[in-house]
Amino acid sequence: MKYLHYITLLALVVSCKTTPEKKTDLFALAQNVTGIYEASLPCSDCISIEYQLDLEADSTFVEHITFLGKPDGTYEVHGRWVADTDSVLTLNPGRLAYKIKVNANGTLTIIDAIENHLEQQPAELTRIGSTQKTDAAMLLNDIWVLEAIDQVDITNIEFPRERPRLEFHQGDGKVVGTTGCNQLSGTYTTSANNISFGPLRTTKMACAGNGEARFTQILQETTYFKILDLKLYLLTGSVERLRFRKVD
Structure with a gap:
């Protein structure tokens, strides 16, 4: 009886060890993950870092990095990506x-990043959709008073x-105002x-002074906008031109 019990346990152990591990469907992962993702990151010496990642179906990618508030602060990085196990992608393998x-x-x-060109790794990249575009426009829908021109407080x-x-x-x-x-x-889009x-x-x-002419020209x-x-x-390109504060 003990011998039969031992054989039964051994068979169970062997069956557990030989059960194939569940693996990620890499083809499905590669098909589903293609798209455009973005994140807005904090920046120590600029307004923010706007990060966008385009994952293409042909296994290429493009990173768009904009350091808002810095002259010539826009960069692009091109490369290739592959799908690994456990729902992980590797960018620029090798x-x-x-x-x-x-x-x-x-x-x-x-x-995981080695010598990453970003100051801080994005905690989360969100797929861009129509809802996010609407939200950005809705946040703009308010009253704003000018504080600075070309990063210098107005007087x-x-x-x-x-x-x-x-x-x-x-x-x-x-858009209306003064x-x-x-x-x-006027109008805006x-x-x-x-x-x-x-x-x-x-x-x-x-009007006295040249403030009005500068303001309307920059508009x-x-x-x-951010x-x-x-x-x-x-902003004009990546360069901050006008800064406003929200008023009730």
Whole structure:
């Protein structure tokens, strides 16, 4: 009886050891993970680091890194990626490779990087969708008072009457406000965090100083916006031009 019991236990042990391990379906992983992902990272000497990762179906990738607030702060990195086991991707295998975990909720996390060009590894990369684009435009939909031009705080000498103010109306794409002297109105369009202003109309009252002319000219040159900590940054390329604070 003891002998039969021993044989039974041995058979169970052998069957457990020979059970094939569950492996990741690498083909399905590669098919499902393709797309565009992004993260906004803190930056010690700029506004923020805007990071975007494009994973293509042909196993190539492009990283777009923008250091907002720095001249010439935009970079692109091209390479190849492969799907590993355990839902892990390797970018640039064999070179300065680093690994990215594919999370169950569809996000990505950089889990291992060697000499990574980012100051800090993104905690989570989120797949870009229409909801995020709408959210960015909705956050813009408020009243903003100018604080700085070209990263220098404005003064009463430039704007002796009042500080310029913008009020965005996302529903109809209109913007109204003041130049610090005259009333202002016009249109704007957004796509994700890209922004452009249409023709701006102002009243014609004579104004002291050159603040109004600088302000309206920079608005026409604006290409990108970013909202952080109740501050609105309008940029030309990656360079900060105007900084506003939110008002109730």
